[in-house]
Amino acid sequence: MTFISAEFLLLFSITAVLVGVCKDKKKRQLILLLASYVFYAYWDVRFLALLVLQTFISYSVALVIEGTDDCKKRKRYCAFGVAVLLGILGFFKYFNFFVSSIQNILGHEFEIWHIILPVGISFYTFQAISYMIDVYRGTTPVCREFYKVSLYISFFPQLVAGPIVRADDFLPQLERNHDIKISNVEAGVQIFMVGLLKKVVIADRLAVCVDAVFALPSEYDAASIICAVAAYSMQIYCDFSGYSDMAIGVARFFGYDLCRNFNMPYISKNPTEFWKRWHISLSLWLQNYLYISLGGNRRGIYRQYLNLMITMVLGGLWHGADWTFVLWGLMHGIALVVHKIFLKYKGKCQLSFRNEVLKKTVNIISVFATYCFVCIGWIFFRAESVGQAFVILKRIITCAGGIHYIYSFTIIYGLLLVLCHLYGVWKNNGQGMYPILKLDRFWSKVVVCVVLGLILVFSYQGDNAFVYFQF
Numbered sequence: 454m455t456f457i458s459a460e461f462l463l464l465f466s467i468t469a470v471l472v473g474v475c476k477d478k479k480k481r482q483l484i485l486l487l488a489s490y491v492f493y494a495y496w497d498v499r500f501l502a503l504l505v506l507q508t509f510i511s512y513s514v515a516l517v518i519e520g521t522d523d524c525k526k527r528k529r530y531c532a533f534g535v536a537v538l539l540g541i542l543g544f545f546k547y548f549n550f551f552v553s554s555i556q557n558i559l560g561h562e563f564e565i566w567h568i569i570l571p572v573g574i575s576f577y578t579f580q581a582i583s584y585m586i587d588v589y590r591g592t593t594p595v596c597r598e599f600y601k602v603s604l605y606i607s608f609f610p611q612l613v614a615g616p617i618v619r620a621d622d623f624l625p626q627l628e629r630n631h632d633i634k635i636s637n638v639e640a641g642v643q644i645f646m647v648g649l650l651k652k653v654v655i656a657d658r659l660a661v662c663v664d665a666v667f668a669l670p671s672e673y674d675a676a677s678i679i680c681a682v683a684a685y686s687m688q689i690y691c692d693f694s695g696y697s698d699m700a701i702g703v704a705r706f707f708g709y710d711l712c713r714n715f716n717m718p719y720i721s722k723n724p725t726e727f728w729k730r731w732h733i734s735l736s737l738w739l740q741n742y743l744y745i746s747l748g749g750n751r752r753g754i755y756r757q758y759l760n761l762m763i764t765m766v767l768g769g770l771w772h773g774a775d776w777t778f779v780l781w782g783l784m785h786g787i788a789l790v791v792h793k794i795f796l797k798y799k800g801k802c803q804l805s806f807r808n809e810v811l812k813k814t815v816n817i818i819s820v821f822a823t824y825c826f827v828c829i830g831w832i833f834f835r836a837e838s839v840g841q842a843f844v845i846l847k848r849i850i851t852c853a854g855g856i857h858y859i860y861s862f863t864i865i866y867g868l869l870l871v872l873c874h875l876y877g878v879w880k881n882n883g884q885g886m887y888p889i890l891k892l893d894r895f896w897s898k899v900v901v902c903v904v905l906g907l908i909l910v911f912s913y914q915g916d917n918a919f920v921y922f923q924f
Contacts, residue, residue: 454495455919456645456699457653464488465703469633472707478630482604485707489609493573496613500571503541504607510537511581512602515588519595531589535582542578545570547774573613575771579738580606584620586742593621601627610703614696614919616714616734623709631708640889641706646904647887648698655866656692656920657913659684662860667835670845674855678848684863685835686828687870690718692920693732698887717877717885719827719870722819724788727827739768758793762786772834777842781833788826 454460468488472481494501514534521527548568584602587593596602605623666673666681673681697714704711714734721727728736744764750757762783769782829846836842847853877885890897 454492456696456703457649460495461492464491469706473633476630479600481631482627483600485609486600486604486607489604489607489612492609493607493612496572497569500574503545503571503574504577505603507538507541507578507581508603508606509599510534511584511606512596512599515585515595515602516597518585518589527589531585534585538578538582542574544568545574547770576615576617577606577612579617579735579742580620583617583738583742587620593624596620596624608704608709610700610709611711614693614700615732616697616700616712617738618711618734619737622712626709629708633706634708637705637708639892640887641702641704643702643889643901644705644887645699645702646901646908648695648700648702650904650908651691651695651698652919653912654908655869656688656695658862658911659688659691659860659866661913662858662863663688663835666858667837667841667845670841670848672856673848674857675849675852677856677858678845680859680863682828682832682845682849683867684860686719686824686831687863687866689831689834689920690715690870691866696919713885715885717874717883719824720820720874720878720883721823721827722816723792723823724785724826725792727823728785728789735768735771739764743767754797758790761789761793765789776839777833777836780839780842781830784830784833 468484471484475481475484490501493504511534514530518527518530521530545568588595601624604627605620611618663681663685666678670678694715701711712734714732716730716733718727718731721730744760747760747763748756749760765786766779766782769778772778832845833842836845877883890900892898892901
């Protein structure tokens with residue numbers, strides 16, 4: 454069940470009516486929990502048991518940690534809970550990957566299980582882990598109501614593709630009774646519409662070019678491949694941020710606030726800024742629960758660089774069980790280390806530009822260079838294999854000839870995204886925003902109708918799943 458389906462519309466409508474009619478806080482939350490389980494079970498009812506199991510483990514371990522005063526025991530209990538949840542994630546997500554890698558090394562094939570990847574397991578596992586760690590660190594009080602922890606981990610708007618929500622952001626919201634208010638409905642619907650526009654009008658149309666070129670990269674010329682890579686950079690951004698917008702919109706409808714997941718990432722001037730703007734909830738999770746746990750920057754500069762590399766490589770592997778994702782993470786790890794070294798050198802040499810024109814020129818060049826680097830990384834992220842990624846890079850570098858396919862929508866949507874980013878830079882000081890309109894005004898209603906018309910007229914009719922469902 455996806456947000457773009459009749460089944461979801463039915464589930465959402467029934468849930469909205471029941472929540473609206475019911476006035477009791479606990480019953481409302483139980484209705485949302487039931488809707489979340491129905492939403493997830495629709496994918497495959499067998500996976501619902503896995504979701505409940507992981508929730509129970511997180512809930513139980515957190516209670517044990519809270520009930521123990523001995524610091525060493527608390528740490529052991531937390532480590533045990535994290536290991537169990539990571540073991541479950543590793544089995545379902547990486548079993549086939551590691552076995553196939555061993556087969557390639559040994560040069561011998563043998564019978565293996567073909568494990569089906571439960572949708573959204575990477576996201577809700579990280580939420581379950583973060584809850585235990587937060588209770589262990591004392592930053593989040595333990596929650597003794599199982600249904601509240603269950604709702605936190607399985608809240609259906611963000612269950613299968615994020616944003617990755619922290620317990621200290623979501624659990625306090627459960628202490629309030631959320632009425633369905635007109636202001637939340639108006640905001641939620643508009644945010645959802647923006648996400649829907651990104652997905653079905655932009656991302657799905659760009660996928661036509663991307664899928665064609667990446668299927669047979671050796672047949673297309675360099676210009677067409679560059680066009681496809683640029684199209685993919687826009688596709689994955691609009692696809693994933695579109696899902697996040699829809700999730701945030703649905704949650705806002707019911708009165709819940711989810712964290713922003715994207716903040717105009719393609720205006721970043723360096724890799725560090727990019728990861729503060731792209732998939733923000735994952736970046737913060739990796740920083741708070743992996744990088745800091747490894748030691749962060751507390752054990753010297755070289756250990757900090759190593760911790761950055763480990764964090765990004767594991768972050769790449771989190772995205773998928775393939776060497777392409779490992780290399781993608783490694784690339785970004787190296788880039789982050791290089792940027793740290795540059796900042797250190799810049800501080801020692803006191804490099805700065807006082808001339809405003811020169812400063813703006815350098816910023817523009819930095820944005821373009823960062824975008825080009827990110828696009829090179831997207832080649833590995835999207836390619837079917839490491840070999841295919843290097844074929845694509847080679848054909849770009851050598852200006853290879855072949856089929857000429859410049860997809861017009863790449864140019865159209867590229868210009869549109871540039872204008873939107875420029876508007877964000879001008880209007881909101883370089884920060885992204887949701888254009889929430891007050892619907893009691895005539896022109897606001899006209900704008901909403903125009904957006905609806907664009908969605909209905911220009912939405913791609915093919916069947917394209919959300920990119921991050923595979924993770």
